[in-house]
Amino acid sequence: MMKxxxxxxxxxxxxxxxxxxxxxxxSPVDGIQTESSNAxxxxxxxxxxxxxxxxxxxxxxxxAFINNQYWVSAWASDLIHILDASGGFIETITxxxxxxTRSMTTDGTDLYIGAAGAEIYRVDPVTRLLQGTIxxxxxxxxxxxxxxxxxxxxxxxxxxxxxxxxxxxDIASVSMFGVTLSSIPSAIHGAAIYGGxxxxxxxxxxxxxxxxxxxxxxxxxxxxxxxxVPTGVEYDYAVDMLPxxxxxAGGLFISDQVSPTAIALVGxxxxxxxxxxxxxxxxxxxxxxxxxxxxxxxxxxxxTRGVVNIETATQGDKQVIVMDVLGKTVMNTTISGTELNxxxxxxxxxxxxxxxxxATATRKLIVx
Numbered sequence: 001m002m003k004x005x006x007x008x009x010x011x012x013x014x015x016x017x018x019x020x021x022x023x024x025x026x027s028p029v030d031g032i033q034t035e036s037s038n039a040x041x042x043x044x045x046x047x048x049x050x051x052x053x054x055x056x057x058x059x060x061x062x063x064a065f066i067n068n069q070y071w072v073s074a075w076a077s078d079l080i081h082i083l084d085a086s087g088g089f090i091e092t093i094t095x096x097x098x099x100x101t102r103s104m105t106t107d108g109t110d111l112y113i114g115a116a117g118a119e120i121y122r123v124d125p126v127t128r129l130l131q132g133t134i135x136x137x138x139x140x141x142x143x144x145x146x147x148x149x150x151x152x153x154x155x156x157x158x159x160x161x162x163x164x165x166x167x168x169x170d171i172a173s174v175s176m177f178g179v180t181l182s183s184i185p186s187a188i189h190g191a192a193i194y195g196g197x198x199x200x201x202x203x204x205x206x207x208x209x210x211x212x213x214x215x216x217x218x219x220x221x222x223x224x225x226x227x228x229v230p231t232g233v234e235y236d237y238a239v240d241m242l243p244x245x246x247x248x249a250g251g252l253f254i255s256d257q258v259s260p261t262a263i264a265l266v267g268x269x270x271x272x273x274x275x276x277x278x279x280x281x282x283x284x285x286x287x288x289x290x291x292x293x294x295x296x297x298x299x300x301x302x303x304t305r306g307v308v309n310i311e312t313a314t315q316g317d318k319q320v321i322v323m324d325v326l327g328k329t330v331m332n333t334t335i336s337g338t339e340l341n342x343x344x345x346x347x348x349x350x351x352x353x354x355x356x357x358x359a360t361a362t363r364k365l366i367v368x
Contacts, residue, residue: 041235041280044259047087049268050275054089055081060275062195063251063268064104064111065258066125070277071111072268073101073251085258087277095123097130103195103251105151107160108302108366114149116166120178136164136172140180144172148196148210150253153366155181158347163208163225165193171208171228184228191221191230195252198225200349201263201283201364207231211249211267218247218269237269237278246272254282256364263364284362296354302366306343310335312356319355322365324348342367 049072050058060081062073069090070083078099082090100115110131113121120134136145147166155161156175165171171184171193192214199207199222208225211218212234222233238247250268258264262281269276295313310318320340322331330345342365350365 041240041265041282042262043241044262044264044279044281046241046279047277048274049081049083049087049277050271050273052274053276054083054087055275056089058270058272058275060268061250061270062101062104062113063266063277064106064253065255065266066106066108066111068257071104071125072277073104073113075102075270076100093128095121095128095130097121098123102147103149105149105162105253107151107153112149112151112162114146114164116145116147118145120146120149120162120164134162134174134176134178136174137178137180140172140174140183142170142172142180142183142185144170144183148193150196150198150208152198152200154200154206154348163196163198165191165196165210167192167194167213169193171223173225184223184225188228189223189230191223192249194249195267197252197254197265199254199265199282201254201351203283209252209254209265211252213249216247218249218271220249220252220265220267235265235280237267237280238271241278250275296361296363298352298363298365301363302368303342304368306341308340308342308365309338310340310352310354311338312354314357316357321353321355323351323353 049055059075060072061075064071068085072081078094079092081092084090098113098121101113102116103114105112111123111125118136122131124131144164145166146164150163153160155173161173161175163173168186170186171189173181175181191210191212193210194213195211197209199205199209206225208223210221212221216236218238220235222231224231248270250270252267254265256263263283264279265282266279269278297311299309317334317336319334321329324330345367347367351362352365353362
C-alpha cells in the first residue's frame, strides 16, 4: 500500500497573529526571520527565479503550473512571467483586465487568478485572454477575499469551487459561481494567509495547506478544512533550506506533474536575496516495489469516459485497487487486458494501485 506521509508532529500552541501583522501586506523584501519548528518533508528541488535567477528580478508572488509551464506573477503589478518546466525564462506577459495577481490556481484547463479582491478571474492559458470573472457573492457571513485562491474539485458535490482567504481574514469555500459553501473564522485558523493549496490526496485528509505569512514569514501550515483547526503539522522552507536567509510566503500549489516520484507541494518563496520556487514531497507516486513496474501507464488521465487503460511491460493479470481521497477502497478487481471500467466512479481524484507478478505501482487518476 502507499506509504504514509512521514511527518514530525510537534506540540502546537495556537495563537492568533496580531491584527496589524495580518492585515498589512509584507512586500517581497527583507523581513524578520524567527525560528520555527519544522515538519520533516522530503526535499525535491529548488529553482532560483529571482534577482540572480531566471526572471532576473525579485518581487514575485503567485505561482501555478499548467501545460508544462510555471506561471509566476509579479507582486502588485500586471506582469506574469512564463517559465519552462525547469524554471527557465520564456517570456513576460500581461492579460488585459487582470492586475495585481496574488495567487493562481487551475482546474487543469483554465487558470483562476486571485488579486486580493472580491472576485476570481478566469483565464485561458492558451489564448492568454480573460474569459470572465467569478464574483464572491455577499451574504456568506465571512470577510474572505481572494488573495489565496485554490481550486477544489470536490466542493459543491463534485461540481468544484475555491478556497479563498486574505491575511487575517476568515477562510471560505465558494462555488464556481461565487456562492459561499462554508467558512472558517480567523480566530480558529489563526494564520496570516498568502497562498494555499487543497490536499485531497494525503492519507487521513483532506487538508488545507496555508502559506502562512506570520511568525517566520514562510511557514506552511496544515489545517483541517472541515473545522479550520490547525493539525500541528508545519513546514518552514526558510528554516529548513535557507538558514539565515529571509523568506516571505507567496503562492502555493499541489501537483503530480513536477516530479516523477512524488505528488509535490510547491511554493513561491519571496526570499532575499533572490526569490525561489521550492518543492517538497507530499505523497510518493510510486509504491514500495514500484521500480519493478516503472513502465506502468494509466491513460487517459484525466478520464472523461467510462474506461481507462492500464498498460505494463509484462503480461499477466493485474489486480487493480482504486481508493478515493479519504483512502476508502471503491474498487478492487482483476483485469486480464488493459481496459478498466470506471463508469461507476464519480467525478473526483483517486489513487489507483496496480499489483502484477509481486510488483506494485500507484498512480493518481482524475475522473471528470
